[in-house]
Amino acid sequence: MNTPDTDTPTLHPLTGLGWNPRVARAFDAVAGAGEHPLLPARVASSRRGGALVRLPGETPADYAPALTRAAQADPSCAPCAGDWVAVRRSGDTWLVEAVLERSSSLVRQGVAKDSHDQVLAANVDAVLICEAADQGPNVGRLERFLSLVWASGATPVVAVTKTELAGDGLPGVLELVRAATTGADVYAVSAHTGDGLEELSARFLPGSSWVLLGTSGAGKSSLVNAIAGRPLMATGEVRQDKRGRHTTTHRQLLELPGGALVLDIPGVRRIDVPGDPGGVDQTFADVRELAGKCRFRDCAHESEPGCAILAAVDEGELDARRLARWNRLRREAEWNRSRGDQRVRAERKQRWKAADQEARANAWRKRGG
Numbered sequence: 001m002n003t004p005d006t007d008t009p010t011l012h013p014l015t016g017l018g019w020n021p022r023v024a025r026a027f028d029a030v031a032g033a034g035e036h037p038l039l040p041a042r043v044a045s046s047r048r049g050g051a052l053v054r055l056p057g058e059t060p061a062d063y064a065p066a067l068t069r070a071a072q073a074d075p076s077c078a079p080c081a082g083d084w085v086a087v088r089r090s091g092d093t094w095l096v097e098a099v100l101e102r103s104s105s106l107v108r109q110g111v112a113k114d115s116h117d118q119v120l121a122a123n124v125d126a127v128l129i130c131e132a133a134d135q136g137p138n139v140g141r142l143e144r145f146l147s148l149v150w151a152s153g154a155t156p157v158v159a160v161t162k163t164e165l166a167g168d169g170l171p172g173v174l175e176l177v178r179a180a181t182t183g184a185d186v187y188a189v190s191a192h193t194g195d196g197l198e199e200l201s202a203r204f205l206p207g208s209s210w211v212l213l214g215t216s217g218a219g220k221s222s223l224v225n226a227i228a229g230r231p232l233m234a235t236g237e238v239r240q241d242k243r244g245r246h247t248t249t250h251r252q253l254l255e256l257p258g259g260a261l262v263l264d265i266p267g268v269r270r271i272d273v274p275g276d277p278g279g280v281d282q283t284f285a286d287v288r289e290l291a292g293k294c295r296f297r298d299c300a301h302e303s304e305p306g307c308a309i310l311a312a313v314d315e316g317e318l319d320a321r322r323l324a325r326w327n328r329l330r331r332e333a334e335w336n337r338s339r340g341d342q343r344v345r346a347e348r349k350q351r352w353k354a355a356d357q358e359a360r361a362n363a364w365r366k367r368g369g
């Protein structure tokens with residue numbers, strides 16, 4: 001006879017959207033403090049001053065618009081796709097009261113003098129980097145994507161797509177890709193023939209949040225549809241309108257039948273390497289390991305005696321072009337970091353100036369001036 005199972009935990013209404021104990025704790029910390037009743041919600045997409053969110057118990061068709069409060073000075077703190085937020089009803093609309101602590105954030109570096117970093121997606125568990133098998137591959141681009149992902153806290157996974165188009169060239173393509181993506185798992189897949197799909201699909205665990213990165217036409221949407229087993233995203237053919245232009249698809253928090261989530265974020269055209277040095281370091285972990293064997297700790301790997309990196313290049317163990325790309329990305333990351341620091345310093349100075357002016361004004365008022 002079956003005894004009633006009293007231990008079955010009741011599922012949170014947001015479980016399907018990736019709700020987990022970490023998020024629950026983050027929400028409790030915020031919800032307990034305020035005076036207003038708050039609800040947790042997940043951001044599907046955002047724009048200046050607002051976001052489209054999924055609330056507990058709503059059906060996927062109902063994205064609720066929510067407004068962010070005062071325009072925040074630093075856009076990297078504004079809600080973005082994948083964020084968990086605490087919202088409160090205010091008349092007919094929802095207000096985002098707080099953005100909950102992120103477990104990861106995919107950041108596009110702000111490079112202009114006054115530009116801020118832009119968070120492309122938050123709370124992402126894994127990023128699938130797509131590279132078409134019939135196009136190259138572009139290893140420099142792969143390394144840039146990897147640097148971005150390693151710096152984010154998410155796990156990078158690489159998909160070499162459209163494998164059936166590469167023919168006999170496929171093993172060569174995979175070799176090039178693997179050499180540039182040490183530390184990340186590489187899958188060879190075709191959305192059209194179904195090759196390799198089963199292995200890759202197994203990585204999409206229930207409740208995990210994914211982002212797909214890759215150039216336009218790399219086959220990202222086709223791959224998501226193939227994994228889902230039905231058309232969730234518009235692909236190349238469908239997206240063209242009558243004039244042959246790309247029509248914008250609206251961005252969503254897509255739920256795969258297996259329970260994983262895909263965040264459809266705006267295409268990343270230019271990839272600036274994040275100032276966070278960890279991203280580049282991890283992308284080039286193999287080169288870094290060699291660097292640890294150089295005779296001098298401050299070896300510049302240019303002409304120093306006992307340089308393990310130059311020795312590896314001489315012996316054909318390390319591709320000289322990969323070494324050159326490592327040097328370039330390190331310089332770029334360094335540069336971006338210093339730009340970011342400059343901006344932060346300038347802002348700090350401005351805040352101090354404002355505080356100083358306020359203090360003077362107050363003192364003046366007190367004196368009855």
Ligand SMILES: Nc1nc2c(ncn2[C@@H]2O[C@H](COP(=O)(O)OP(=O)(O)OP(=O)(O)O)[C@@H](O)[C@H]2O)c(=O)[nH]1
Nearest residue numbers: 162190191192215216217218219220221222235236
């Ligand atoms: N032969 C072949 N073609 C594919 C495969 N996967 C995708 N394609 C085609 O490649 C084109 C681009 O595919 P999409 O899935 O739209 O590419 P995407 O990366 O989502 O493109 P954007 O949305 O512009 O970033 C379409 O014409 C697809 O039919 C494949 O496995 N084999």
Ligand SMILES: [Zn+2]
Nearest residue numbers: 294299301307
């Ligand atoms: Zn060296």
